[in-house]
Amino acid sequence: MAASPTPKLNANFPSLDALQHLGPFAVALSGGADSTALLIACATRWPGRVHAVHVHHGLQAAADGFEAHCVALCERLHVPLVVQRVNAAHATGESPEDAARQARYRALAEALQNNWGGQMQHMVLAQHADDQAETLLLALSRGAGLPGLACMPAVAQRQGVIYHRPWLDVPGSQLRDALKAAGETWVEDPTNTDTRYTRNRIRATLLPVIEQAFPSFRQTFARSASHAAQAQTLLQEVADLDLQLVGNPPAIKALQQLSQARQSNVLRHWLALEHSQASAAQLQALLVQVKACTTRGHHIDIKVGRGFVRRDGAVLRCYNL
Structure with a gap:
């Protein structure tokens, strides 16, 4: 010893x-x-x-x-x-x-x-x-x-x-x-x-x-990770502000006023608060449906993580299984 x-x-x-x-x-x-x-x-x-x-x-x-x-x-x-x-x-x-x-x-x-x-x-x-x-x-x-x-x-x-x-x-x-x-x-x-x-x-x-x-x-990789962390912090701050803007649950018309990048960012944030996580393909499908939702009868029902995001009147709701 x-x-x-x-x-x-x-x-x-x-x-x-x-x-x-x-x-x-x-x-x-x-x-x-x-x-x-x-x-x-x-x-x-x-x-x-x-x-x-x-x-x-x-x-x-x-x-x-x-x-x-x-x-x-x-x-x-x-x-x-x-x-x-x-x-x-x-x-x-x-x-x-x-x-x-x-x-x-x-x-x-x-x-x-x-x-x-x-x-x-x-x-x-x-x-x-x-x-x-x-x-x-x-x-x-x-x-x-x-x-x-x-x-x-x-x-x-x-x-x-x-x-x-x-x-x-x-x-x-x-x-x-x-x-x-x-x-x-x-x-x-x-x-x-x-x-x-x-x-x-x-x-x-x-x-x-x-x-x-x-x-x-090692040093350059660590620097890149630090830059990514800083950018993610900024995106989180934007998501917090945008969720106040679109509401919780998110109003579809308010979402449509945002750029697609900000829609994606705030929807990921909202889903995380709902204890759900969308794949890239699922989130893209949801963005397509939000953009297309221009009539009262438009139906939204997208599989997300272990649940679904569905239209409920003027807003989106997350339903976890």
Whole structure:
């Protein structure tokens, strides 16, 4: 077992100045290199302020080894640890990666709500510049709009938890180098080399090629994601204003006074408020019907997400199944 970290080891890890203003917070600790580096850096810089949550997915035999590493590390650093066990199996037609991610976020939120007096709101994640680049490439491969291209924000709120990602501009290799320099170990997830998963194929095959052609791709990709996030914020503000203009539920005649781009933007916003989400094809079909709705008898009934958007007199209504 490596020696306990000393304050000078903190110099080996990237800056965590973005977390300086926080009170007590928790680190999401998987046991991999990134989260191990994050916990050591945080616990070294702010002893007594840091807690940890480990999510045991139960999807592979190695999961018990991840937990054992986390328990031993937290005991050595004197960091209180909560282990959350979840069933992350995916349903038919659901992405295994997405199912595991959703289960993980639920578990992290439950850990904060059910431990430490339920007073802790802040969770720190170890996602870094390589993860951000992979996220952007995934979004591009799926034809995502601005919300997808904005990738992962440095700070975000979800299910009552405020998530912080202080290392989105830090290459993953820098974290591993810092651990090696400190004589620290971590656990390698065997699924990280399974190229059946799209993100792993991007990591193993695509990123090395991109780095050869564009050595600064991490910084430029992050800048593009930041531009997309800023543009999405602006679109959200326009959607809020336009929804006040057209009403909720939206009046068809008021919608027709807007450009098609603003109709699309405000309808997406309205549907999100109705807990529905339209595909690009469904939204286009709805826009066509809104434009054509010039007579009292014109019928609108468009499948949207898991429900329908239908004309109800002068307005549109969303009906979820």
